[in-house]
Amino acid sequence: MLQKLDFLQEKYEDLSVKIGDPEVINNQNLWKKLVKEHSELEPIVEKYKELTTSEEALKEAKEILYDKSADEELREMAKMEMDELGDKVEELKEEIKILLLPKDPNDEKNVIVEIRAGTGGDEAGLFAADLFRMYTRYSERIGWKVEMMSLNETGVGGYKEVIFMIKGKGAYSKLKYESGAHRVQRIPATESGGRIHTSAATVAVLPEVDDVEFQINANDLRVDVFRSSGCGGQSVNTTDSAVRITHLPTGLVVSCQDEKSQLKNKEKALKILKARLQDKAIQEQQDEIAQNRKSQVGSGDRSERIRTYNFPQGRVTDHRINVTLYKLDGFLDGDINEMIDALVTSDQAEKLKAVEQ
Template structure:
């Protein structure tokens, strides 16, 4: 596709995005849930296209500046620098063109690659920082659930373990939505660090805590074959919600995959059978992810990139409350609107990570 034709298509998408932006906040649209969901879905797709379009225009402007230097500057060193810069810009433009084309003309019958998966398991766990880490797990959970709502995705809690004072030591979600759920959320796997003054801090000192996030693609039986003889099953009394049912029957399930030593608990359902089914689903996803990470670690050594490895031991992001800043360390990008980010406005960062990965 010619550049002029692509720009025209992107311009049309931008106009449509601006129109939907105005109409989607109208009371008559919000009250009509069916119409609202359709427009929201369009809005989310167009938002990605518009973001790419703005990035594309910036790169084209930079290209003009570089070409001007190459044509008019007599300094040999400057020309060499400009030539190197031009090569980088052209690479960026090619990457943006490719992604824009995919978004504009993606087929409805597109095969379900891993990035197109509609269902994922999201796991959040407290790390260093004690009670403050548990509270931050709850804060990040709220951030994600607000993002899910904006995206029109549905989630259900599979397992939850409360923190000592507040928040969660661990929480696991089963998330379902349109194609691309995993393709967007896979970048969230890793260590999330928070720097802020805890409510319990009397001296006003800034503390650093950390939590881990794992996003696992939900896989089918045929993708991961689990031999039941390799699984140790334990049952125990639920400590979660359930009214009189709690602590009366051993409905909670703990599964241990003996070869990999991976353990999964599920206690949110009242039925032991349902808890077993959910635990098996999580176990299958973890085994799949475990094998995938081994492969990706080998690849990442060659690529020198940790964006899509899903390595949960890598510090990927810092949330600095005193400076109102969230920084993604993989792409060295900071956004100075922490409040908005924690309210679920994380798509901009995800889009930048996608661009980086495509490069």
């Protein structure tokens, strides 16, 4: 590990010189690439410097402790410092190991979130709306921006499907663990007998795809325009502004009708389609990888039940990491950071195990 850290420190120092070079600055594409690489290395290098300083201080404390000529009070202070520094060195080493783990190239990206009502009729639609509000409130707490892309309402305040984009640094790194089937257990308002019903909704979290990264052949697309409609089929727009795009090779279909502009609806539909196509390609690639390399937090399969929201007990349980929080109201109001942190920690622990084996 030390050899790798020395190499990364040298690389960081080399990049520091390059990004200050006027010739490199004039080449903006190269400069941006080097600045990005430099900023990614910075936390590792800073932590390594802290480790080096702590190890040197630990060495000095040891020398004082074992120096027979040193007075007793000084040696006692050195012993206390050794205990503190020993713990700090071990903590820093663990932190550096995590920083050295392979990065998901999509972690810093914006995300497209798709929520669909599953089993449970109107109650499932209402739960889908609850999940949409939960992610919206979470984004507001962090300072991320939410942009609606597509909405299909049920007419009773619920959603058959809602697709939206969350824009913010590191959005995918936090929300990628939300993909899967979410289950709710509660007594619906329409239930006179007070029986608990179980409903479900599925969540898919897809990283936004840059045009440079992923291009679609225009000949592979069929674009249909039609008149927007709302709940019950009533007309929302008197012009053919709604857009449906079909990707002919895969059969994937995306519709958008929330904007009054046909061009804006087409742009949004293409964003969703690109994200789905990239996700499909990634899923197919992962299916080819040995099953025993799946992490503890699951494969991200949309059919996999990942979490239960139990209203009678006021709890939310994540089944992948066996964590239960008894703060359901706050959780649904966007206070989900504790669960996300637990999922991130679990994922890192599994990756560390894989690296150390």
